[in-house]
Amino acid sequence: MLSIEALVEGLTTGRLSRRGFLQGAIALGLSMSGAVALLEACTSGTPGTSGADLTFVVWSYGVETIKDNIKKLEAKVSGLHVNFQDFAWTNYHDTMVARFAAKTPTDVCYSSDHWLSEWAAAGWLTPLEQKYPDLNAYTSDYFPYVIQGMTYQGKNYGIPYYADTWAFLYNEDHLKKAGISQPPTTWDELTQQSLQIKSKGIANYPVILLFAQDDPGSIEVWTSMVFSLTDGHLFDESLNPVFNRSGSAAAKTIDWVANALNTSKILDPASLTSQEIPVVKAMESGAHTFTILETYNQAELNKSGSGPFSGQFKMAPMPGDTHNTVGYVRFYAVTDQLTKRDANVVKFGDQFLQYFGGKPDGAISPVVKRWAVENGLGFGWKSLWDDADVRKAFSTWGSPDMLRQNQQLARSKEGLTKYYPSWDVFTRGELQKAYLKQVSTTTALSAMADKWNSLKKG
């Protein structure tokens, strides 16, 4: 039996020849690699998607509700087991990129219109028509910005998890205390009202905005502010930047924010690191008066027990000229991996998608309706507005008419291409620099344009 000690002893006493040593070493090496292989077999790899496990990856919103939905589905469909994982929304893009690149088993995942083109271009997501053509039949009932957000190269890639708009929300009680009867309709008016509120000591920083660099919502907030102005466009039809033209809506928006932050001091400096939840919490506590948040957060703000101002938060059209805002869709996407699995798993995938966002049993998914009724999440289906339960639920925290109006004024983000995510991340940093007046608005916008053009060139 070959042992290290014998080998060494042989060497040091000169009994083993060079050749003998080599042979011994090779044998040892082989046995070691055999041991390595054995170890590897024991310790490597994930438990592996066994049988009919469907791996479903989401960001961490409403995890308890999702788990409950899964439980109901598993009870309904025998043999289906969902392997469910959640990650931070702020890290979601990077986490999924790493996951896809490492080919970690992932079958269905959330995605946002920010990233669809990038992930589809990389081949990580597949269009529905490949394995789930009947799910494509629902697009006629979707809002335009929903269809745009889920389409890449003319093909539909998902079914909506939820779709919503960005809304201008304000604390009505603050306004009353300040003697203001109507919310502002232009950005100048917003400044005026804020100064009034500030001088009366009602709020030190009347405005707070979701500008954290790691929150994908921050680009949507800025974009909605741009959309609300005349010529509110970032790109033209050929996807060339127009935001860097002098006097553009984008420039005006940046100037307004920079002014609010540095000169009139009506914007909370903490905005630069505030993600969605800190903004919501701050509004709930009454520290601020005005903000721009996803519509469903009005439900969050007005829920009883949310704070001293529960029920006082109202929505107004986005201040500006056109009052347009951003509409977006977050959806269930089918990964390339799922389409390559066995037929029975693919079928499970179909049942999963139908249940969560399609029309199982002919009517719109109970999951979608549940999100709307319980959490106030918007939806991609036009016809869901006709549902009495939904209307009733919405009217407890908001005005359905205002919600519908906002929806009609909503447009999809511009520039949704495979390089939008990279441009987005770059832009968030540039915008912050401009807000802080570290660089001039023109400099920031031209840097953003340069980045876009270089990404577009490839």
Place this chain on the structure above:
Amino acid sequence: MAGRESGYAYLTLLPVLLIMAAFSLYPIGYALYLSLHREVLTDPLNNPYVGFQNFSNALHSYYLTSSLVSTAAFMAMAVPSVMIFGLLAALLLNEAFAGARILRVAILLPWAMPAVVSGIVWRWMLNGDYGILNSALFQLGIIHDYIPWLSQPALARVGLAVAHVWREGPLAAIFFLAGLQTISPDLYSAAAVDGAGRVAAFRRITMPLLRPTIVIVLIYETIVAATTFDLVYVMTGGGPADATSLISWYAYAEVFKFLDLGTGAALAFLIALVLLAVIILYLRVLRSEERR
């Protein structure tokens, strides 16, 4: 004798060398390959050889200057602070006093934990809404309003540096303490007999004898500060306004956010080269010190 033992020598070194070679020679080669080709994750089939294009991209990148500046600013704050903290703590710990033993154990604790813990804890404590630092300062009457520390570029860098010092300072302290303990107390007694005060003793005895240790710690801490990543990841994510986008964060972003592996690899090479140059410089200084 030398020849006979060579066999044993090589054999004992074989496993180590195998592992190290596999994980150092191959990566360098592969990194070089990546940096010379176009490798963009969303364009997986298009990988032509592009020569030094990636290097040029990295060097001319809009981000490079700002991340270098951020890194330099951070290092200027972090490295001296760590050294000073370490030295002061070591001097303190070298004295015998009640509680010294507890402190000697306690001082190691921050370094024993992952750097991410330091980042998380300090981010929490510096929070502008419920951070305990704000709470304490407010109650002491030093500030009238909670400060959003990590929302302001300059203060964010300071916050990062504080978290860094909290974690790295203890290691420097241990190193300096060990160094101090190798200095014979006789030297100090002799100096006292000669009438030298504490400060003079410090300058003439402690500092010179501690110099080699200082250089070692300086080298190590410089490298650590230059390649800080964990803290940035959990504390600031590179913001606000890229103020804390240190060079290693930029390299990470190139790959994970911009999905450009070619430029990321090129950038990493450049960083490695610069650090190598710095280290060689330091080592030269160390050697000249040793010769003295």
Place this chain on the structure above:
Amino acid sequence: MLVFILGPILWMLDSSFQGETELLTRPSHLLPQQPTIANFNYIFTGAVPQGLNVRGTLRSRISQEAREVPAALENSAIIALTVALVNVALGALAAYTFARLKFRGKSLVFNFLLGTRLLPAIAVAIPYYAIVSALGLLDSYLGLILVYLTFSLPFTIWFLRDYIISLPIDIEEAAQIDGCSRLQLLLRIVLPLAAPGLAAAGAFAFMSSYNEFLFALLLTQTISSQTLPVILSSVATNPDASLALIATSVVLAMVPPLLFAIAFQRFLTRGLVAALGKG
């Protein structure tokens, strides 16, 4: 000084026993006024803390990732322990060779080993990923162990070499005359003498592997091998996770390193003194 060092640790401990509402009060409560172990409960049993429902949020502020903290602790411990043991074994073997033997290429090999440490982590991140992926070792203990070995071995060897050099050589020479082989010398005489140094080297290797973040982040994707720093940072930077949950996770994460540091503190300082005394 004690406040600066221990303050943050104690504050985390304090916070983990406060409920979500209490954590958000301004100014902060130094001692929990309504202490609760609900968050610890959630991590270990999955029972959603009641405080979250009362607060008036429509969505549950939990992330399942927090429940992975105990598993991550286990992963970290196993990986770090393996790295430490292999370090001591292979490192001592190699260090003794460098310390006592003369052979051709000695300084070349030694400098090569040390030189590899000069590469900053970020420079080799992608290539390491590629190797580990090609070997099929992504998301496995072995992948991380191998990578951590390459990080820790150079320092261990350098440290142990210095330590062994500082040991008196007479005993070894005497034993050699008696006919002991090198290996026997190492195993029977040197190792017992060098025990404190070995402990110190092992402790360093353990700690540096346990605390490593970047490569754990890149090379692991699921909880089957994700280590503590990865899970922790994921939970802590998740805005959807409640603060109380984060505090609890941090406290749990702190326990093993704390215990380890307290246990090995003496070896570390002594080992450093020995190593530095030579240089």
